[in-house]
Amino acid sequence: xxxxxxxxxxxxxxxxxxxxxxxxxxxxxxxxxxxxxxxxxxxxxxxxxxxxxxxxxxxxxxxxxxxxxxxxxxxxxxxxxxxxxxxxxxxxxxxxxxxxxxxxxxxxxxxxxxxxxxxxxxxxxxxxxxxxxxxxxxxxxxxxxxxxxxxxxxxxxxxxxxxxxxxxxxxxxxxxxxxxxxxxxxxxxxxxxxxxxxxxxxxxxxxxxxxxxxxxxxxxxxxxxxxxxxxxxxxxxxxxxxxxxxxxxxxxxxxxxxxxxxxxxxxxxxxxxxxxxxx
Amino acid sequence: xxxxxxxxxxxxxxxxxxxxxxxxxxxxxxxxxxxxxxxxxxxxxxxxxxxxxxxxxxxxxxxxxxxxxxxxxxxxxxxxxxxxxxxxxxxxxxxxxxxxxxxxxxxxxxxxxxxxxxxxxxxxxxxxxxxxxxxxxxxxxxxxxxxxxxxxxxxxxxxxxxxxxxxxxxxxxxxxxxxxxxxxxxxxxxxxxxxxxxxxxxxxxxxxxxxxxxxxxxxxxxxxxxxxxxxxxxxxxxxxxxxxxxxxxxxxxxxxxxxxxxxxxxxxxxxxxxxxxxxxxxxxxxxxxxxxxxxxxxxxxxxxxxxxxxxxxxxxxxxxxxxxxxxxxxxxxxxxxxxxxxxxxxxxxxxxxxxxxxx
Numbered sequence: 001x002x003x004x005x006x007x008x009x010x011x012x013x014x015x016x017x018x019x020x021x022x023x024x025x026x027x028x029x030x031x032x033x034x035x036x037x038x039x040x041x042x043x044x045x046x047x048x049x050x051x052x053x054x055x056x057x058x059x060x061x062x063x064x065x066x067x068x069x070x071x072x073x074x075x076x077x078x079x080x081x082x083x084x085x086x087x088x089x090x091x092x093x094x095x096x097x098x099x100x101x102x103x104x105x106x107x108x109x110x111x112x113x114x115x116x117x118x119x120x121x122x123x124x125x126x127x128x129x130x131x132x133x134x135x136x137x138x139x140x141x142x143x144x145x146x147x148x149x150x151x152x153x154x155x156x157x158x159x160x161x162x163x164x165x166x167x168x169x170x171x172x173x174x175x176x177x178x179x180x181x182x183x184x185x186x187x188x189x190x191x192x193x194x195x196x197x198x199x200x201x202x203x204x205x206x207x208x209x210x211x212x213x214x215x216x217x218x219x220x221x222x223x224x225x226x227x228x229x230x231x232x233x234x235x236x237x238x239x240x241x242x243x244x245x246x247x248x249x250x251x252x253x254x255x256x257x258x259x260x261x262x263x264x265x266x267x268x269x270x271x272x273x274x275x276x277x278x279x
Numbered sequence: 280x281x282x283x284x285x286x287x288x289x290x291x292x293x294x295x296x297x298x299x300x301x302x303x304x305x306x307x308x309x310x311x312x313x314x315x316x317x318x319x320x321x322x323x324x325x326x327x328x329x330x331x332x333x334x335x336x337x338x339x340x341x342x343x344x345x346x347x348x349x350x351x352x353x354x355x356x357x358x359x360x361x362x363x364x365x366x367x368x369x370x371x372x373x374x375x376x377x378x379x380x381x382x383x384x385x386x387x388x389x390x391x392x393x394x395x396x397x398x399x400x401x402x403x404x405x406x407x408x409x410x411x412x413x414x415x416x417x418x419x420x421x422x423x424x425x426x427x428x429x430x431x432x433x434x435x436x437x438x439x440x441x442x443x444x445x446x447x448x449x450x451x452x453x454x455x456x457x458x459x460x461x462x463x464x465x466x467x468x469x470x471x472x473x474x475x476x477x478x479x480x481x482x483x484x485x486x487x488x489x490x491x492x493x494x495x496x497x498x499x500x501x502x503x504x505x506x507x508x509x510x511x512x513x514x515x516x517x518x519x520x521x522x523x524x525x526x527x528x529x530x531x532x533x534x535x536x537x538x539x540x541x542x543x544x545x546x547x548x549x550x551x552x553x554x555x556x557x558x559x560x561x562x563x564x565x566x567x568x569x570x571x572x573x574x575x576x577x578x579x580x581x582x583x584x585x586x587x588x589x590x591x592x593x594x595x596x597x598x599x600x601x602x603x604x605x606x607x608x609x610x611x612x613x614x615x616x617x618x619x620x621x622x623x624x625x626x627x628x629x630x631x632x633x634x635x636x637x638x
Binding site: 012110129211229 | 592
């Protein structure tokens, strides 16, 4: 388990990992114990926190705590799926570019530079205005489809240096075939590096996803944290001091999620750059 | 080219070919060509995005005109042609050519909501405010970030390093629009320290833009919150990158040699460590700029700051497609130009790169 061992290297990174794992667990297991559908209750609008409603209620009298438990899953899911898609694209095309070189490389590099330049969130907003992005899966695919360029560049650079190593040359002499050499000899050396970028891509995907929900560009079909933000904002909940929990709960949850991911990457950074290591 | 060469056409073409060859090998020329290619691809992409997919906005527009205002198809189609600079009856390739030649002339069609107003005019009304606030924020964030990063590297493992890196990763992790919301909720609504409603917009209503000190302070009053948010959310990244770059530079042989030569600490810090540590950060500057310009959509929406992000949101919610197309294109051009300038400047600043950059 190189992954776990890497995480243990830095205290902050390990804490980040534990917090993230707990959040995933809550988001997965929590909804099993809460009602999936919350009816509107106009007698309970904007109730302050109490024993029956630990975080109070929203403008429709629905329990905020339950919405929080039910609403984490789709945010995390989209982050993971988007990061998986973009990591896959980056690894396949990045290593192909470096390994095959010549025109394949220059085509891939040119396309990468172009996609890298287009401001992602602007493009997503325009896309969302043209098409109905109502499924979390579709959102994940679209966000993933535009977040690979950064990682691709790094993968390409890494493979360039790794393919000159002796053992890779030995594998080439044995005629093991390109896919096998890339998958078996080159990629394992980049595991930490790829993990780190996976996590960074996740934070960016979550940023974009919640942003789209917040702007109301992704149709609100369930109670996820992004949708809660949008409702809290558009219904003017921020202007009622009683409803502060409805705004703060998703803001804090998303921030903690992002913070745990960012601290996790610090651990990876310390492995890749040993001079940064805590003594 | 000399006079004797112009007199002989054969030699002249040979010389020109040689000149063209040398030109295409030049880094600057290739870099500029790449920038143009990027803009061309984005323009083409938006063209087909809007036209080739089911239920394209032009059809939607024509249909609503027909059903809601009882306009004939011909009339609606000709209106759409004027607004989108688009004519559905003509072959796609011809439309594409018309669209591109329109772009070259700066014609991006007209706004759907304010017919008669050109898209470019609308964009140029909003864009400067975003460039101003984002640009200034980036400069502040970069200079503060590299200063703190260097301090962190010099006093590694001290309380300063720990405190700064904690603040850095904390602010870096909070998405900028959430930080903006928190500021509005806490300082605007709960504590009532900031008159949020009054601080909306790029400048106070009734004020005409001019070059006076009063106007400038009014602009800063309105831009203050967005700038604070951009700085806080980007500074952590600069601090951490600068820290690791400085730590790396401190381990280089030439720093050890400089120490052995007995140079003063101040001289080593600025001429040897600082310069070499900060140079690799420059290319990231433009990339980050693009990210912040993109992120301005959300932040400007929270603060109701009338920049390009605010305009984008307005156009999305009102389905003003020509303006949307234009914004995507113009924002990309802005980022492309920023990248181009930074790449070209970087080649000048760091001789190590200008050589390898050609490869």
